[in-house]
Amino acid sequence: xxxxxxxxxxxxxxxxxxxxxxxxxxxxxxxxxxxxxxxxxxxxxxxxxxxxxxxxxxxxxxxxxxxxxxxxxxxxxxxxxxxxxxxxxxxxxxxxxxxxxxxxxxxxxxxxxxx
Numbered sequence: 001x002x003x004x005x006x007x008x009x010x011x012x013x014x015x016x017x018x019x020x021x022x023x024x025x026x027x028x029x030x031x032x033x034x035x036x037x038x039x040x041x042x043x044x045x046x047x048x049x050x051x052x053x054x055x056x057x058x059x060x061x062x063x064x065x066x067x068x069x070x071x072x073x074x075x076x077x078x079x080x081x082x083x084x085x086x087x088x089x090x091x092x093x094x095x096x097x098x099x100x101x102x103x104x105x106x107x108x109x110x111x112x113x114x115x
Contacts, residue, residue: 035080035107037062040092042073046114052077052092069111078107 037058044051067075084103089095098104
């Protein structure tokens, strides 16, 4: 190992350190994903977090059409998972608990008019 270090010049060591730094920063960037829109099915008593089931990613990626109101029956929620890698919450009560512990951030909620 000692003989290997003696053979490397200062430029090679600087290049090696630069490559390692780039690799670490690239991996860190990958873990910081953009907030995700999730579809919500508000069942039972509207507005009760345990009844607001998170179905999965919102179809098409972004809500629109009838899911663009600020009150009534929840139809979509935008969540920033930050560096959270655990299981996704299955309802808003779980999402609220994860947000309270600082693991995720609920960015925005959208609603549709109750039929």
